[in-house]
Amino acid sequence: DTEVTQTPKHLVMGMTNKKSLKCEQHMGHRAMYWYKQKAKKPPELMFVYSYEKLSINESVPSRFSPECPNSSLLNLHLHALQPEDSALYLCASSSGTLTYNEQFFGPGTRLTVL
Amino acid sequence: QQQVKQSPQSLIVQKGGISIINCAYENTAFDYFPWYQQFPGKGPALLIAIRPDVSEKKEGRFTISFNKSAKQFSLHIMDSQPGDSATYFCAARGGTDAGKSTFGDGTTLTVKP
Numbered sequence: 001d002t003e004v005t006q007t008p009k010h011l012v013m014g015m016t017n018k019k020s021l022k023c024e025q026h027m028g029h030r031a032m033y034w035y036k037q038k039a040k041k042p043p044e045l046m047f048v049y050s051y052e053k054l055s056i057n058e059s060v061p062s063r064f065s066p067e068c069p070n071s072s073l074l075n076l077h078l079h080a081l082q083p084e085d086s087a088l089y090l091c092a093s094s095s096g097t098l099t100y101n102e103q104f105f106g107p108g109t110r111l112t113v114l
Numbered sequence: 115q116q117q118v119k120q121s122p123q124s125l126i127v128q129k130g131g132i133s134i135i136n137c138a139y140e141n142t143a144f145d146y147f148p149w150y151q152q153f154p155g156k157g158p159a160l161l162i163a164i165r166p167d168v169s170e171k172k173e174g175r176f177t178i179s180f181n182k183s184a185k186q187f188s189l190h191i192m193d194s195q196p197g198d199s200a201t202y203f204c205a206a207r208g209g210t211d212a213g214k215s216t217f218g219d220g221t222t223l224t225v226k227p
Contacts, residue, residue, distance in 0.1 A: 004157075031213065042203050042217030043158065056214065090157050097213030099146045100165075105157030 004106035006091050012112045015081060021109045023074040023091030029104075031097045032074040034066060035090040037108070043090055049074060050097050081113045117141050118206050120218025127225050133191040135202055135221045140185065143209030144216070149178065149189050150203045152220075158203060162189070194225045 004025045013019050023032065031050045035043035048056035049068040063085075065077040074091055088108040094101040119138045127133045137147075145166055150158035164171045164178040164187065171178045177190040191198055204218040 040201075040220065040222075042220055043215075045214060048213065050213075056211070092157075094213065099207045099212040101213060102148070102160055102163070103215070105159065107155070107157050110155075 004091055004093055004104050006089075006106040006109050008109060009107070010110045010112075012114065013078065013081065014114050015083075017081075018077070018079045020078065021076040021089055021091075021111075023076075023093075023106055024072055025093040025104070025106075026072060027093060027095075027104070028071075029093035029095050030071060031094045031101065032068060033092040033094075033103065034064075034074065034076050035092065035105075037088040037090055043105075047076075048097065055097065078111075081111075083113050086111055086113045117144075117216045118204060118218045120204050120221060122221060123219070124222045125224070127194045127223065129194065129196060129225055129227050131194050131225075133194045133198070133223055133225070134188060135204070135223070136186065136188045137204035137206075137218050138184075138186045139206050139216075141206070141209060141216075142185070144206035145208035146206070147178070147180065147187050148205050148207070148215070149176075150205065152201045152203065161202070191223075194223075196225045196227050199223055199225050 007022045034046040037043045046060045047066045052068045067075040090108045091106040092103040094103045148163035149161045151161045152158040175192045180187045205215040
């Protein structure tokens with residue numbers, strides 16, 4: 001299985017809602033990533049987990065809360081989001097966090113904040 | 115400070131033509147340069163990647179040319195097909211944050227039949 005899966009595919013939420021994005025991989029990878037991608041822009045790194053520990057937090061607002069329950073799963077908990085947080089949220093995984101460890105991306109969750 | 119500059123922003127090519135996308139980087143610590151292809155509604159997918167110890171890498175119709183002294187690299191798509199129409203991102207990795215990719219702004223390629 002060489003796939004990264006993400007659920008849901010689409011999510012619409014109000015500014016007072018709490019929701020979660022889920023990501024799963026069964027490639028035995030030990031590094032997982034959350035990216036945010038706005039239309040016609042490159043992905044922006046948000047968080048990196050290495051061996052289930054948060055290793056990089058790119059100064060992301062606290063309304064985004066990542067969680068890595070085990071080596072195959074990655075969640076992103078959302079609370080009190082703003083309309084400007086509407087974007088495609090991409091999960092990726094890699095065998096490690098070395099330079100040459102290639103990242104495999106999931107299809108993303110299209111988030112709309114009303 | 116943008117560390118990877120990509121051009122052009124958009125590109126229209128006739129079927130069978132050659133598509134060329136260029137990237138330039140600033141950080142000499144970068145030592146891995148992947149190219150990603152992204153279709154609408156999908157995540158980016160690795161297309162081809164190069165390390166700075168070689169000047170060219172070819173995989174099928176896709177070739178990366180790398181000029182270390184100029185700190186530039188480019189993607190050439192030979193015999194471009196309508197199915198190649200997508201957004202292409204160059205990226206660079208290396209240095210202290212080895213697993214962190216610095217992306218170019220992307221090029222939207224349209225191949226006309």
